[in-house]
Amino acid sequence: MSGEMVSAALSGEEEEEEDAALGYYDDEDDLEAFSDAELGCEDGVLGFSDSLNGEVKPRILLMGLRRSGKSSIQKVVFHKMSPNETLFLESTNKICREDVSSSSFVSFQIWDFPGQIDFFDPTFDYEMIFRGTGALIFVIDSQDDYVEALSRLHLTVTRAYKVNPEINFEVFIHKVDGLSDDHKIEKQRDINKRANDDLADAGLERIHLSFYLTSIYDHSIFEAFSKVVQKLIPQLPTLENLLNIFISNSGVEKAFLFDVVSKIYIATDSSPVDMQTYELCCDMIDVVIDISCIYGMSDSEAGLPYDEESMAIIHLNNTTVMYLKEVTKFLAMVCFLRKESFERKGLIDYNFHCFKQAIQEVFDVRVKVQQNRKLLSQRRRSKLTMANGELGNAH
Ligand SMILES: Nc1nc2c(ncn2[C@@H]2O[C@H](COP(=O)(O)OP(=O)(O)OP(=O)(O)O)[C@@H](O)[C@H]2O)c(=O)[nH]1
Known part of the structure; x- marks a missing residue:
């Protein structure tokens, strides 16, 4: 029943574009406005003028x-x-x-x-x-x-x-x-x-x-x-809302959306955050990444040992269970729930699947807006060039 509620609330488009979702935050193509010389920078990875990137990646x-x-x-x-x-x-x-x-x-x-x-x-x-x-x-x-x-x-x-x-x-x-x-x-x-x-x-x-x-x-x-x-994530209220829907339908007590590399939480549900819970989440991410680094990668592999298969379950000695699952290339959800609630893991996983889809839709909107604006500015630029060309011919 709860699963249906969440799925009804969260699902939208049927197609799941996993790759696109994983690449949401790649902004290298958009770095165009300033040359390295103007910026006085050494590595050239900069796009100050690109406010859209600023919105997706603060x-x-x-x-x-x-x-x-x-x-x-x-x-x-x-x-x-x-x-x-x-x-x-x-x-x-x-x-x-x-x-x-x-x-x-x-x-x-x-x-x-x-x-x-x-x-x-x-x-x-x-x-x-x-x-x-x-x-x-x-x-x-x-x-x-x-x-x-x-x-x-x-x-x-x-x-x-x-x-x-x-x-x-x-x-x-x-x-x-x-x-x-x-x-x-x-x-x-x-x-x-x-x-x-x-x-x-x-x-x-x-x-x-x-x-x-x-x-x-x-x-x-x-x-x-x-x-x-x-403060810099415009989608924050939506993310919080989705987390609220997820926890209330899954018997979860607290859920965080974490940036895995930095252990910064980019959103959580509306219940208050206590420092101890946050510290436990950080420790869990460390354990998962460290174990994956040591035992989960072959010698030829490089980069972060974190992918769509990444997940972990830790049973604490106070009947609380911690559950970590991959959301996107950079993000993971870490939740806290009672041992009894974890017996309905199937329901939690189903609701998580709906949550993940919804997150992808949220960021899809941004990607589409970004693409449309890019197209518009390209058109404007080519119109300007044509107009200048015609003026040149008229002289
Ligand atoms: N006790 C304490 N020391 C810290 C903390 N953060 C940094 N330090 C120390 O402060 C010193 C200076 O740190 P840096 O990170 O080099 O400072 P910086 O601002 O980058 O310095 P510049 O490169 O000269 O601009 C180092 O010895 C650090 O170990 C902290 O939270 N507590």
């Missing part, structure tokens, strides 16, 4: 003073580096940009600006950088004196806002692992107040800053990143 900048922890955050979240190894990371001496986009749902760029370089130098095109940005994360080292960091935050935020008022400004009060709970709250209150006072003095109180306490030594950095990314 684009995020990570900025902050020297040694605030930017590279460490990137390495720990996206490269599975252990926090202790970041002690040996070398400081970046020039403006350095790195893309994290090929293996994850999250498209993410780190702009590492060494302290002494003025990135508002007229030869440096900051307008172009901010124009295509969805979120700007500014990292402040909470264990250091943060007066300079706050003035740079103010400068960065005000300039960025002028270029693109749509940017979400996210402040990571970082390295809080060394602080007591009271001290953490006190730091957050102080930084929040000073940063907002500076904006008010400049008559810019409409700029909204969000603050997070983070550390690479626990899950707070993943949790904060999840919240930043979720």
Whole structure:
């Protein structure tokens, strides 16, 4: 009965285009607007002008003073580096940009600006950088004196806002692992107040800053990143709704949609998230990927050992079952349910199948819109070229 309800609610088109679904987020074909020389970049994987890609793959900048922890955050979240190894990371001496986009749902760029370089130098095109940005994360080292960091935050935020008022400004009060709970709250209150006072003095109180306490030594950095990314996903309400329908019809207590590489959750149902549940999900993803890496791949294979066959079941000692299943190339669902509910695994799997189809339909719409816009702009361009040609002949 419940299965039918879900299938009725979720199913739409009959055809299942698995390959298309798996390739939703590939945006390399669309990177056309700026040449590498204009961008001053080294690897050339960039498409600032392409706002559509920005919608499907949220684009995020990570900025902050020297040694605030930017590279460490990137390495720990996206490269599975252990926090202790970041002690040996070398400081970046020039403006350095790195893309994290090929293996994850999250498209993410780190702009590492060494302290002494003025990135508002007229030869440096900051307008172009901010124009295509969805979120700007500014990292402040909470264990250091943060007066300079706050003035740079103010400068960065005000300039960025002028270029693109749509940017979400996210402040990571970082390295809080060394602080007591009271001290953490006190730091957050102080930084929040000073940063907002500076904006008010400049008559810019409409700029909204969000603050997070983070550390690479626990899950707070993943949790904060999840919240930043979720704000940039236009399909979020639909994803949440689908997860709500799925859990209520399957006897599941909690379900998360995870980006497997980064362990960022891009959506969850509307019941509250507690940190422990989230940490368990992260641990489960680690176990699945690590075991698959060691035992699931042949020597010739490369890349992430994660495919449509990927799934795992873990029975906890408190009668809770954790169930992980592949949704797309980058995404997995992790759910929590009671042992009794798991006896109806057939129903859960059927509902999951409907859920997966619905997710594909959601992203299909985006792909179609993207393709239509591309076609339209191509037509416009060729019309313009023809008109110019005719004008040239008339002369
Ligand atoms: N205690 C603590 N130390 C951290 C944390 N994150 C980073 N660090 C340390 O901070 C130092 C600087 O980190 P980096 O990641 O190199 O900082 P960065 O901002 O990239 O520095 P530049 O490349 O100079 O701009 C390293 O020794 C890290 O181990 C954290 O959450 N807690």
